Amino acid sequence: MTSPTFRAPRSALRALALGGFLSASAMASVALAAPAAPAFDVARISNDIKTLSSDAFEGRGPATPAEKKTIDYIAAQMKAAGLQPAGQKGTWFQDVPLRKSEIVGAPSLAMTIGGAATPLSQGQQIAVRAAETGQSSVAIKDLPLVFVGYGVKAPERGWDDFKGVDLKGKIMVVLVNDPDFEGGGAADGGADFGGKLMTYYGRWTYKYEEAARQGAAGVLVIHESEPASYGWATVKNSNTNTMFDIVRADPKAAHTQMEGWIQKDLAVQLFKASGLDFEAAKAAARKTDFKAMPLKATMSADYAVKSEIITSHNVAGLVRGSKYPDETVIYSAHWDHLGVGLPDAKGDRIYNGARDNASGTAALLELARTFAKSKPERSVLFLAVTAEEKGLLGSEYYADNPLRPLATTAGVINMDGPLSIEKTTNFSISGAAKLDLLTMLTEEGQKLGRHYTPDARPEAGSFYRSDHFPMAKRGVPAISFSPGRELVNGGDARGKELSDIYTRDKYHQPADEYDPNWNTSGWNSDMTLLYSVGNRLANGRDWPNWSQDSEFRAARDATSASRK
Template sequence: MYRLASTLALLLASTTAVAQPAFDPARITADVRTLSSDAFEGRGPATPAETRTVAYIVRQMQAAGLQPGGTPDASGKRGWTQDVPLLRSEITGTPTLGMTIAGTATPLTQGTQIAVRAALTGQKQVAIQNAPLVFVGYGVAASERNWDDFNGQDLKGKIAVVLINDPDFETGQGDFGGKAMTYYGRWTYKYEEAARRGAAGILIVHETAPASYGWATVKNSNTNTMFDIVRTNPTSSHTAMEGWIQRDLAVQLFKASGLDFDAEKAKAQTRGFRPVPLKATFTARYAVDAKVITSKNVLGRLPGTTHPDDTVIYSAHWDHLGIGQPDAKGDRIYNGAVDNATGVAALLELGRAYAKAPRTARSVVFLAVTAEEKGLLGSEYYAANPVYPLGQTVGVLNMDSMAVTGPAHDFGISGSAKLGLLDMLTAEGTKRNRRFSPEPHPEAGSFYRSDHFPMAKRGVPAISFDGGSDLVEGGAARGEALSRAYVQDRYHQPADEWSPDWNLAGMTADLDLLYAVGHDLASGTAWPNWSTDSEFRAERDKTAAQRR
């Protein structure tokens, strides 16, 4: 593991010994139960539920003793929020979707064989008529890897059909990091690249293993209201039609084209792959309600005593999917109890602990961001429009989907980043007889799916905490089984609800660890950094002059 200079040096930079606070499972439970109740309607941005959610978080921050940490007004007075302008887009009515496969008209049902998103280009209507389908492998153009799935293919007026994840996901060996997903494997990249190529649309073939979640998650995440940051030229980042198709439909498409799906996928895993036109066309017609709305990030703050311009940030996203397609029981409210009412409850509980303790030398900010479920949009907006300078942001500790299955012998972070902040976390974990475990499923691309990422790519040392899977009760086998069950049965589904069977002892242990690291940073003068070979190191070093 990378050491910034030495973990000891970082820890000795803290000058204030502090007694660890007691974190209250009853308060945490009350916050989670409230935020994930049906009354909060799944905490969808730009809905009445957002107003209730933001008001609740502000009330709890006020009661804890935090100060407003949001955007200052013309007089310099800070409020509790940061306005986040977003493009809100929703399909109105039932979309007409279909393919003509080898001459045979094949209607498609939204949410069943296909899941298309509302256009994020700002247009009010999507009208695609018999657009040719072209298989472009994994949809990757990576010049530094001498890899180009497009090979000169003109996609104008065509629909790109692409595979999810990286070309070496299945083999575990190759130019894209083996099982660990690169950004090229993320669906966000594939959408962006299709737009850069001028495609009329893109369809990603869903397979559970490389996607790391089932079709229910795809359907629920894509067939409801969509959001994006407000872009000057949205068509440079989005095609008019973006969506996913089931693997069975892809197999049918390839067979009708005289191709074997698995054989073509194997070809796509090689540098010699060439795009393959399919004997099929795609048709789509639907209206889109698109408008710019303003959502809110919420910020509470405790100013530092001697270095108030230096900032340590704890973050968590407050939003979830809102009201969407009903499940088998007819439930339409996506409560988001684990994801991420637990993270917000953790943020509030940490705020209470800091407010009761003596003030630290540096400022501490508690940031609840919006629209994570729509593509990390609240954190992306904050990172692009920081309330507190990124060059003087010491580090970010993000919390998403906290532990509800009891204490663990280990802990982790999303991804495999190497940075001094992780060294500090590991050292504090060792004091508590907890070890750091590398991410068990790097193929899921979790590093790119949490709110620390927009800060990390701008150079700020940032991690998204994971409570570990080697459980005190049941070990790693039980932890892995419970994680799989959550992803399959509750993740991005109405069943993600609070349960009286939760064991929050793991969450309170995690808060103890996160508090210790953040407090050391806020009390000292250390500036953790990325490893010298990190892709984020250069961005951080650009702001070195801002740090004393």
């Protein structure tokens, strides 16, 4: 049932004060009271998580036997809920062609540091990815290493780490995050990249892309836990297994032949042997006059790569709109995780991915069951995407090849770990963005006695790490929901403690497993909030937009004519 609406400028001002953004269209239709949300079956959600994250699903790796088991399970649940198949040719699935690359055997890796031969062990001092260029092997010998600061070229900010350096035939060594993450900025001879708020320039994906544009033979990112926002275990586990990429006409335009990370201790050793102090070099890299520093070290690598084009799958189910069936609201979550990889200290090799992201998939299925029982005016698409862990590839493919037109997609609500660790008084979204959809979420949260707070870890660059991002950069209003961490019992301090423990001990590790003793007291509130904002969008006439100063506004505005 659609809630009654009225014009309410006071409500709009309240939303702005809470960090939201309200356009004229949204201001014209603000809900007076929360719709009566249905009761959600927490036991059923738990069972879906338990099933999808069990050892039988082998970590839900794309293009493994576990993929078929996973997508068939999701499709079966959607069918049982009463959804219509919304994939290709009347199926539940959208084919997603990907390049799959994996290192065959143990790679031979070594550096010569200050004249001394130094063998390196994969996963220990270094984590090298399988080449995503389509080549069958990597064989480099004694290539020079060059420190290029943060590896950023941002002319609009007056920044260029590559001035005067030729990287052809060389390995580029870079710091993670932005040049002002640890201080500096315009007031100290640097530039403004947002401080702790990571820009896309801070993401390792950008640094790999820029290395290819610079013609480098390879790139090594120096790992430090705080600017990376995760520990070495995450780096090792994410980079030493099978890699996937979209199918590119020219893979070498986006990738160098060798990409990887090195431990900070190894970096310190490299700098010391070159007569440099690591911390002093970092400080120099924060200033606009920084110039690349050749290191007295070379890199050699020799390993075979198996590369092939495979087909993975997104899963799509639809509740068809009763009044505006050609308009769409999307709920999304990624079904994949890391599959089977290197063993942990206990010998466990299955990366179960219970919270990341069996929980989001389970929430998606429960919302699908709920909407299937109603008659929303707009169509609601439930989209379980593949290969998020490999670079948002399933959502990127969907955004390029949408099953429902992007111009008439009212908004996207993405769920990646959307269920609270304990009951919270707040909620958030990944990254910082201003858009009408956040205002709606804020207002619906208020009705549940919860308040919006900005992303607690802006340095993590979460906006660029969730499946809403490919849709956002094409102009579609999109958010990735976070249940917040201000706990009813213990507040933000205890919430941060539990979040940090998960990141350190479980994130992208075999220990991310289903626990029957989880505290589920906040799950019904999380589900209600997720439902309420989608229900409001599905039963209203609002076309949310981005704020006037958003980089995504122009793309959205360009589609407005098609909705008239």
